[in-house]
Amino acid sequence: MRFLKGHGTENDFVILPDPDGVVDVSATLVARICDRRAGLGADGVLRVMRTKQSDEVADQAAAAEWFMDYRNADGSMAEMCGNGVRVFARYLIDTGAVSAQEFEIATRGGLRRIRVEPNGDITVDMGKPVVSGESVASVGGQEYTGLRVDMGNPHLACAIGDPVVQLDLTHQPGFDTGVFPAGVNIELFNPVGTSRAVMRVFERGSGETRSCGTGAVATAVAAANLSGDTTGTWTIEVLGGTLTVTLDEETSYLSGPAAIVASGELMLAE
């Protein structure tokens, strides 16, 4: 099976081109591919499938030729992946599967519109974040209150006083399973001035990653909330680089670099 490897601010993915949806992408296979010692190593898998070949998103086929079938490193499925969809777009552009500078990609969370910037960065319209009150995460015995933000997938974005660099995110942070029965992505951030934040993230299904696009938008929403804003542009610094998030009255945009770095033949099979 052919594969490619790519990343967006070091949130890394194995890309599996499967236009007709004939590969059995089981949870076991995904977990083996993502294993950083026994497999290729990645935060997740992006299967590239024609939208019309998938029953899950067939309703998006008129607007988007390609479906990003995203899986977390443990093999679980997620609704959306902000960095994943930007890397997926880079793959479509680099292979000539799309030639437009603006186009749509189908995801389980709905259609996402892509724009290729003059400097090569890829911007995605992430849709309107849905905020639904607060909840609490615990890390290293410390409790942090954060904002619940739905980006198609669930987030809890917590502004904290402790420096995020000092956090131990080697273990699953605690969270309220009554509030998040399907799990949650947890962002911990330090606001810096009025329009910047330093963020770390523990992703549902993947553990700590070096970046998370949906998490960056959730963090911008929570940072804006602190200052009583709902619109503006935020710079989100993650372990793997820098993302830019713009919030307006209707939607949110995520911008940053996305690169394909390798390709080859996968020997793994279930």
Ligand SMILES: N[C@@H](CCC[C@H](N)C(=O)O)C(=O)O
């Ligand atoms: N890294 C992603 C988010 C991937 C999905 C997430 N782990 C979930 O289960 O919801 C991003 O860049 O948004």
